[in-house]
Amino acid sequence: MSNDGYGTDHYTLSTTGSWATTTYEADCTTPETTTPDVLAGDSTTVCVKVAVPGGAASGSSQESSMTATSAADSTVSATGTMTTFAAAAETLLIDEDGNAPDVSTSYKNALTAAGVSFDYWDLATDPVLPASYLSAHTSAVWFTGNSYPAPLGGYENELTGFLEGGGGLLMSGQDILDQAAGTTDFVHDYLHINWDGSEVQNDKSTADIHGVTGNPVGGGFGAVPLDHTVLNANFEDQITPIAPATAAFKDDSGATDGLSVADTGTSGTTYHVVFLAFPLEGFGSAAQKATLVANAMAFFGS
Numbered sequence: 001m002s003n004d005g006y007g008t009d010h011y012t013l014s015t016t017g018s019w020a021t022t023t024y025e026a027d028c029t030t031p032e033t034t035t036p037d038v039l040a041g042d043s044t045t046v047c048v049k050v051a052v053p054g055g056a057a058s059g060s061s062q063e064s065s066m067t068a069t070s071a072a073d074s075t076v077s078a079t080g081t082m083t084t085f086a087a088a089a090e091t092l093l094i095d096e097d098g099n100a101p102d103v104s105t106s107y108k109n110a111l112t113a114a115g116v117s118f119d120y121w122d123l124a125t126d127p128v129l130p131a132s133y134l135s136a137h138t139s140a141v142w143f144t145g146n147s148y149p150a151p152l153g154g155y156e157n158e159l160t161g162f163l164e165g166g167g168g169l170l171m172s173g174q175d176i177l178d179q180a181a182g183t184t185d186f187v188h189d190y191l192h193i194n195w196d197g198s199e200v201q202n203d204k205s206t207a208d209i210h211g212v213t214g215n216p217v218g219g220g221f222g223a224v225p226l227d228h229t230v231l232n233a234n235f236e237d238q239i240t241p242i243a244p245a246t247a248a249f250k251d252d253s254g255a256t257d258g259l260s261v262a263d264t265g266t267s268g269t270t271y272h273v274v275f276l277a278f279p280l281e282g283f284g285s286a287a288q289k290a291t292l293v294a295n296a297m298a299f300f301g302s
Contacts (some may be wrong), residue, residue, distance in 0.1 A: 001068055001078075003038040009072045011035045013046060017064030019084060020051040035068070048082065058119045071215035087136035090302060091118040094134075095100070096173075097145025099124055103230060104291065106281035107143055113219040113290035131158040135165050139302045141264055143280065144173030146231050150181035163190050163271040165202055168300025170293070172276040174235040178202055182237075191275050192245035192261045205234040206251040206278060209258070216299045217260045217274050218248035219294070237277035248274065260299060272300045 003009050012034050014022035025032045038044050050064050061083050070076040093111065095104045104122070111118050119137065121129055126165025134140065140162060144151040150174065152159065163169060177187065179202075182195030195201070205228075217256035228234040238255035241247055249258030258276045265271055274296045284288055 002043040003040055006040050007072065007147045007203045008037050009063050009070055010037045014067050015048070015064060017050065017062060019053060019064060021064040021141060023047070023066060024049060044131045050084040051082060052086045056088070058086060058088035059121070067208045085130065085133045087119055087133060089117040090121045090138045091116050092137040092140045093118045094129065094135060094140060094142040095120065095122045095124070096147050097143060098147050100146055101231065103143070103145050103281040107141060109286060110289040110293045111141065113286065114294040114297065116191040116293065121159050129155060129158055131161050134158050134162050135167070139168040139297065139300050140142050141170045144176055145279065146233055147173065148175045149178055152174055152186070153181065156184060156186040160186055160190060163273070164265040164267045164269065166269040166271055168272040168302060170274045170296045172278070172280040174231065174233065174237065175280050176277070177237050178237060188242065191273055192242040192259065192263065193275065194240040194242050201238040203235045204238050204255070204258060206236040208252050209278060209283060210250045212247045212250060215248045215260060218258065220286070224288055226278060227282040230282040231279055238276050249276065274299065
């Protein structure tokens with residue numbers, strides 16, 4: 001909050017909203033209803049917390065506002081509005097299939113069968129995924145279906161923050177890495193994939209997926225058929241894991257199509273990633289999908 005006037009001033013703070021909204025000092029711990037003096041041209045930081053009611057439905061939201069009123073001139077004020085979303089579960093399912101086709105049911109059914117409760121966010125309905133809402137969950141399942149090109153391009157900062165906070169990410173899709181989309185720092189440093197942007201590994205039709213013995217996610221699977229009719233496309237990728245990532249799945253040619261990794265971010269917190277360069281929605285039976293999801297959640301510690 002900035003003082004755009006010509007003299008030192010301080011501000012009284014008031015809030016409105018259906019959910020209890022409270023203002024704090026910058027430490028987000030000490031309650032504050034009046035700011036300290038702010039020099040002309042200077043600024044101060046106010047923390048706003050919104051208390052989500054215990055009975056709030058998953059994904060529900062409410063708008064709250066904070067108004068700062070000048071102590072020097074009570075006719076001068078400014079109001080900011082914020083939207084708060086309720087996170088009712090530890091896992092967030094992020095739908096980026098663009099409904100072309102809509103494969104969300106496969107993921108919802110797999111999570112339910114694996115005994116995982118989840119919140120749901122459809123990027124086709126609301127393409128702005130708040131980083132704070134993502135990070136309010138301990139694990140995320142993100143699927144891209146036929147989305148192309150570079151489906152992660154606008155979300156890598158949010159995903160980086162989520163993983164730096166110690167999150168567990170299960171990601172699945174085809175054409176996620178196509179061309180330069182797989183050469184970003186996020187793909188290299190957090191998904192742990194070495195990708196040169198060429199067609200050597202890109203768009204490789206895969207008949208079946210084989211679990212890698214001993215991998216905490218892929219172990220226990222034999223050859224599982226991949227149903228290309230689900231997406232009406234066969235653009236799976238072959239990936240090169242970067243240590244400490246290890247292969248979790250291989251395709252019928254013996255190339256790696258999935259990996260798992262536990263690593264420590266710059267924050268010093270351990271995060272987990274399971275990346276599938278094939279669409280989970282086309283993977284074997286409903287029971288096999290659920291088993292893969294359950295294995296990933298166990299790997300995350302969820």
